[in-house]
Amino acid sequence: MIPVTRNHAERARMMAALEPYEQRLRELKRAATTAHHLLMAVSEERRELISERNRLKSYVDANASIDNRTNPQGLPALDEHASVRNARLDLAALERRLQEVEKLYSEAQDAWRPQCQLVTRCEEFLNDHGPRLAARA
Amino acid sequence: MDTRTMRTIEQIRERIITLQDEREELARAWPSEMECREGIAEHVKMLARGGLAQLGAADLRKGRIDARHVDPLCLLAVFDPERLATQLADMALAEFPDPGLSAEDRAKRLAKLESDLLAAEVDEERMIRKSPIPIIRRGDARPEIVLAPDLENSAALAA
Numbered sequence: 064m065i066p067v068t069r070n071h072a073e074r075a076r077m078m079a080a081l082e083p084y085e086q087r088l089r090e091l092k093r094a095a096t097t098a099h100h101l102l103m104a105v106s107e108e109r110r111e112l113i114s115e116r117n118r119l120k121s122y123v124d125a126n127a128s129i130d131n132r133t134n135p136q137g138l139p140a141l142d143e144h145a146s147v148r149n150a151r152l153d154l155a156a157l158e159r160r161l162q163e164v165e166k167l168y169s170e171a172q173d174a175w176r177p178q179c180q181l182v183t184r185c186e187e188f189l190n191d192h193g194p195r196l197a198a199r200a
Numbered sequence: 201m202d203t204r205t206m207r208t209i210e211q212i213r214e215r216i217i218t219l220q221d222e223r224e225e226l227a228r229a230w231p232s233e234m235e236c237r238e239g240i241a242e243h244v245k246m247l248a249r250g251g252l253a254q255l256g257a258a259d260l261r262k263g264r265i266d267a268r269h270v271d272p273l274c275l276l277a278v279f280d281p282e283r284l285a286t287q288l289a290d291m292a293l294a295e296f297p298d299p300g301l302s303a304e305d306r307a308k309r310l311a312k313l314e315s316d317l318l319a320a321e322v323d324e325e326r327m328i329r330k331s332p333i334p335i336i337r338r339g340d341a342r343p344e345i346v347l348a349p350d351l352e353n354s355a356a357l358a359a
Binding site: 083084087088091173179180181187188189192 | 337346
């Protein structure tokens with residue numbers, strides 16, 4: 064019984080000594096998780112924008128010759144012209160937004176990668192050196 | 201305040217990068233001439249052992265030497281090691297005339313660099329913790345500093 068008790072007491076002492084380090088690791092993990100959520104959100108918006116851009120681009124490309132098209136009476140097909148013109152405007156606005164989102168996406172990646180890397184290194188550090196740190200405390 | 205903090209952290213990071221580069225350069229620095237000669241002499245001894253093994257120690261004792269299948273460099277190392285070592289060292293030193301660093305000097309400079317690097321990284325972490333805005337840490341920051349509850353005891357961090 065005594066060795067078991069002693070082990071438990073030693074383990075409790077080690078855990079208490081390491082708690083401040085664990086606390087800091089939890090904070091780092093929270094920051095990394097937040098950065099990851101942000102990256103996911105931006106990534107989702109980017110994906111949607113790219114999909115919408117491709118759809119509009121296909122439509123605009125398919126109707127590239129609309130300016131020369133006429134209705135059966137030989138007059139310009141105004142309805143079709145308006146629809147394609149709107150699609151062109153939407154596409155231009157969407158391209159602008161996509162550029163902004165690409166920049167945000169790059170920034171979000173730059174924010175997440177180092178934090179993720181650091182969390183992994185800190186976990187490995189605590190696994191490898193935890194007992195030494197606890198003994199020094 | 202925020203801009204000043206960011207600027208200070210940028211400066212500290214520039215210093216960290218410079219110190220890391222210096223450390224890498226130090227690791228690549230040539231050994232001193234004496235260490236180079238000693239290292240080559242050791243290598244020649246190793247070649248001689250290989251040469252003896254190839255010749256067959258038992259055959260040598262009986263005075264029978266068949267050197268047809270033995271590496272010529274190993275043969276030279278067996279029969280004239282000093283000359284081979286000197287010639288190899290002279291060739292190496294002629295090709296790389298850099299004066300090099302002795303192990304002692306290298307250790308001293310490395311210790312100084314490590315100490316400066318530790319101080320810079322502790323400063324960086326202190327600034328990040330004090331900053332009112334969240335600042336992203338470097339991916340290669342030292343875990344022992346990032347996780348340390350008390351940054352003041354930097355000597356303990358180095359241990």
